[in-house]
Amino acid sequence: EVQLMETGGGLVQPGGSLRLSCAASGFTFSNYWMRWVRQAPGKGLEWVANIKEDGSEKYYVDSVRGRITISRDNAENSLYLQMNSLRVEDTAVYYCARDSGYETYDYWGQGTLVTVSS
Amino acid sequence: QSALTQPHSVSGSPGQSVAISCTGTSNDVGRYNYVSWYQQHPGKAPKLMIYDVTKRPSGVPDRFSGSKSGNTASLTISGLQAEDEADYYCSSFAGGFGGGTKLTVL
Numbered sequence: 343e344v345q346l347m348e349t350g351g352g353l354v355q356p357g358g359s360l361r362l363s364c365a366a367s368g369f370t371f372s373n374y375w376m377r378w379v380r381q382a383p384g385k386g387l388e389w390v391a392n393i394k395e396d397g398s399e400k401y402y403v404d405s406v407r408g409r410i411t412i413s414r415d416n417a418e419n420s421l422y423l424q425m426n427s428l429r430v431e432d433t434a435v436y437y438c439a440r441d442s443g444y445e446t447y448d449y450w451g452q453g454t455l456v457t458v459s460s
Numbered sequence: 461q462s463a464l465t466q467p468h469s470v471s472g473s474p475g476q477s478v479a480i481s482c483t484g485t486s487n488d489v490g491r492y493n494y495v496s497w498y499q500q501h502p503g504k505a506p507k508l509m510i511y512d513v514t515k516r517p518s519g520v521p522d523r524f525s526g527s528k529s530g531n532t533a534s535l536t537i538s539g540l541q542a543e544d545e546a547d548y549y550c551s552s553f554a555g556g557f558g559g560g561t562k563l564t565v566l
Contacts, residue, residue: 386560387498387506387549437505444494444553448517450505 344368344449346438351454358428358458364421364438364451372396372416375441378423380434381453388434391423392441406432428458464489464550464558471564477538480548480561483531488555490531497526497535498549500560506549510535540565 350362362378377392391402391412400412411424421438435455439447465483472478482489482497489495495513498506508517510526513533523544525536533552537544545565550558 387551387557389556442511444492444512445551446494446496446508446511447498447506447551448508448511450507452505 344440346440346449346451348436348438348451348454351436351456353457353459354428355460356428356430356458359424359426360428360456362423362425362436362438362454362456364423366419366421366438366440369440371414371419375443376414376421377439377441377447378412378421379437379439379447379450380432380456381437382431382434385434389445390436393421425456428456430458432456433458463556464552466548466550466558466561468559469562469564471566472537472540473566474540474542476540477536478540478563479537480535480550480563482533482535482550482552482558484533484552484555485531488552489528489533492553493528494553495526495528495533496551497524498551499544500547500549502546509548537563 345367347365378390380390393400393412409427413422435453437453438451440449442448493513497510499509500506513528514526523538527534547560549560
């Protein structure tokens with residue numbers, strides 16, 4: 343059974359940092375692109391970043407580029423999102439999702455809430 | 461602002477059929493047969509319901525179907541049931557997500 347479990351969310355002040363983790367199980371993690379998607383309170387889904395199977399390619403939405411870094415550890419079956427210089431507008435539930443190809447998100451984690459507030 | 465346009469809300473009575481549209485451009489929905497649809501209940505993670513425009517993952521009822529014409533894709537839910545009440549999002553290769561549609565079962 344494919345499972346994705348995010349951890350690391352919480353309350354952080356503007357300008358602060360947070361590192362999200364996503365533990366994957368039930369599939370060969372190193373065979374898939376992985377993505378982070380966020381959802382601000384009461385809003386829709388927004389793709390944040392994605393990473394190639396071997397970590398050699400990474401892409402970001404413009405609003406986070408330079409502040410947020412996606413990475414993965416295939417030996418640990420884990421996906422990460424290092425978030426720096428956080429802004430109030432980064433407040434959202436962050437989901438990790440498996441990309442089965444052509445931006446099809448076939449499995450999602452339960453999400454972790456990041457709140458940026460003073 | 462989302463790249464793909466969906467109606468804000470749709471509604472239907474139990475047993476009826478409803479369709480949710482997703483309009484993109486000739487650079488995303490119109491060019492690729494990689495449109496997917498997601499169902500999200502309040503407080504829950506999204507769930508894949510349709511992929512590659514018309515395909516259903518294992519376990520998704522055949523009441524859910526997808527189609528595409530030109531730059532517009534559609535999700536049709538037939539035989540509406542109370543548990544279908546949720547938010548629905550489309551996504552297209554190179555197009556991102558739609559803004560979401562709230563389905564109300566009357």
